[in-house]
Amino acid sequence: MSIVEVNHLKKYYGKSRGIEDVTFSIEEGEIFGFIGPNGAGKSTTIRTLLALIRPTAGSATIFGLDCIRNAPQIARRVGYLPSEVFYYDGMRVLELLKYSASFYRRDCAARIRELADALDLDLKKKIEDLSFGNRKKVGIVQAILHEPGLIILDEPTAGLDPLMQQRFFELLRAENRKGATVLFSSHVLSEVRKLCNRVAIIKEGRIVNVDTISALQDNGYKKITLEAKGAVSQAEYALEGVTSLTVQGNLVTFLYQGGVNALLHMLAERELINVTIEEPDLEEIFLHYYR
Amino acid sequence: MSIFLHELRFYRRNTAIWTASLCAGTALLFSMFPAFAGNTQALEDVLRNYPDVVQKAFGLSPETIGTVPGFYSFIVTFLMLCGAVQAISLGISVLSKEIAGKTADFLLTRPLTRGRVLTAKLLAVLCCVAATSAVSIGATFAMAFSVKDAAFDLGPFVLMALSFFWVQLIFLALGFLIGAAAPKIRSVLPISLSTVFGLFIVGMVAAALDQKDLYYLSPFKYFDTVGILQTSAYQTSFVVTAAAVTALAVCAGYAVYGRRDIQAA
Structure with a gap:
């Protein structure tokens, strides 16, 4: 009951x-x-x-x-x-x-x-x-x-x-x-x-x-942090599955929901120095709901 | 039961102070009686010089002011005024203090219906008012017998003394309704004083104008002492009105409070 x-x-x-x-x-x-x-x-x-x-x-x-x-x-x-x-x-x-x-x-x-x-x-x-x-x-x-x-x-x-x-x-x-x-x-x-x-x-x-x-926490969201070679524009990463995107110089962070292969394909096309893929904090997931 | 006792404990000092003050006031006013009784003729002459309107407004009757019941009919008005302030303040505060002090959340999440809470509170303040009335009416009799210079008719005197309690009851009920309905009352006394004096003045104006119909608007006139003195009886239509006003105010208080939203602190 x-x-x-x-x-x-x-x-x-x-x-x-x-x-x-x-x-x-x-x-x-x-x-x-x-x-x-x-x-x-x-x-x-x-x-x-x-x-x-x-x-x-x-x-x-x-x-x-x-x-x-x-x-x-x-x-x-x-x-x-x-x-x-x-x-x-x-x-x-x-x-x-x-x-x-x-x-x-x-x-x-x-x-x-x-x-x-x-x-x-x-x-x-x-x-x-x-x-x-x-x-x-x-x-x-x-x-x-x-x-x-x-x-x-x-x-x-x-x-x-x-x-x-x-x-x-x-x-x-x-x-x-x-x-x-x-x-x-x-x-x-x-x-x-x-x-x-x-x-x-x-x-x-x-x-x-x-x-x-x-x-x-396990809803398929990944938190991605990238370090690109040279400055990047916001538009380059405004793709399907990407949310909470921030770009600071050559530093890019966003939340990604979708297939991992598609993500890796997308990343492989870019000139990157560094990449980390992690589980987002609960905070970030909640902030996502309130956007 | 515990709410009832809690409220009694909360108001015991307040009630003691009001009761003592009323007794002192009663004693003080009666102590002036010998001065009135001693010079009946001179006093009558002075009073007759007052305009008719003033005499009526204050319920002064030159013929009777020299007797104990006549004198009491004059001073009881002021005692009623004080009693009314006490009663309406109690009625308002017993409910409003929970809202103003933000303790309503605590009390109304206990396993009791709001009706039970109201009943316990109403009974507690009723006890306070009844105690004040009983003691100060007792003091009235004690003073009356100690200052009397001649035997007097007890009938109208008793009726007037009891009126004090009836007036307190009406104002307690009015206060209860105000406390149940008003949003948030930070300070009770200004509301009590303005309501009581407002209604008192309405009664005075009604008496000065000799408009008996307007008497229905002022609880002070439901037990008109001048009338009681003449007829040795309450007037039925006013007794019915007093009972109806009291009952309606209490019922409306229950109805309003039973449904009201208790806003977050």
Whole structure:
């Protein structure tokens, strides 16, 4: 069964676009990446899944339940960490976490302490006295303390130092091993690659591709770097299968998709000093989608 | 249940301060009563010199100002004004603080319907208002009995004292609707004050012009103290209006908040 199913979800705020047409599904046990630049509609999609906003059209289900109509039932098994966390300033960390736990009909005291230890979080401090990164830690504990079946993270790593990021990812992997499905939105590719099995790429409110990380990397693109004898013009390399072409003096780089023989034929016709052919970085593939 | 307790804890100091201030105000105003009661004749003469319009606007009646109920009918207006500000502020802030403080995301992703969240919050501020009303009405009775110079008719006095609570209820409901519907309120007090004083002035103008139809526009006039003093009763049409306004504001608040989009912080 799909844990999350999003069907042609659309959201307009008055006349301005939130998302245009978003469709994807997440299988049980996946760590699913949701990638796109700022303003592409990641948060809008997530906030609709959480019933914080109502879709203009389309629908979504979580655990097979409608995300708007059955929101409270779904929420019992969902943990959510927003990109910027805000809590009640006057409360102490432990008070806030207990307040949060009180909604889930279970005793989370031991788990709160265990998670706080793992993240180096001082439970006695007041929320208002916490730094941005420490608030984030409160958010992380709050999001997973009730051992949710689905963890939704909206650009969660902002404000965490590299060490904490690593511990956070370890916690997520541990939850994942216990059976939790994860939806991880980000515009930072490296972290998505580290963590996720599959990604959906969103652009201007539409999903442009959903694939596994390895398939995305293994999609036939080659990254070519050439050093020619003497200056070359852009037009010489504007051929079929060539994208992301840059020419600087006698240095040429481009992405190539197509038959390797055709490529080598083409290269053999030119006066070259040097050539390297490599697998492109994930970054470069993504940039390709956004051109 | 935990939201209810959370809100009570959040507002307990605020409520204590409002209650203490209202009691102090009640005591201060009543302490002036002996001065009024002692010189009934002179006072009546002074008041009669005021233009009719002013007398009506302030609900002053020279014949009764020297009695405890008559005096109270005059001062309760000001106490109601304060009570209304407290109630509408509570109503607005109990919802708007989650939006302004960006904590709505946290609260509304808990496993509760928005209706349950609203009910818990509404009950909490209702308790605050009820506590304030109960204590300050208690203070009113204590002061009235300590300053009285002669026995007085308890009926209209009780009705007027209770009006304080009814007015608070109406304004709590209005505040609740504003809090549910308004986009983002950074500062609650300016909105509370302008709404309360606006409606108060409408009531004063209506009274000055002797336009009973305009009374429907101002909750302060639903329990018109001059009328209560004369008839020892509330006027049914206004009681119905008060109940309808309160119920409608609360229902509209639920309807609006239930469907509203909670924008990203």
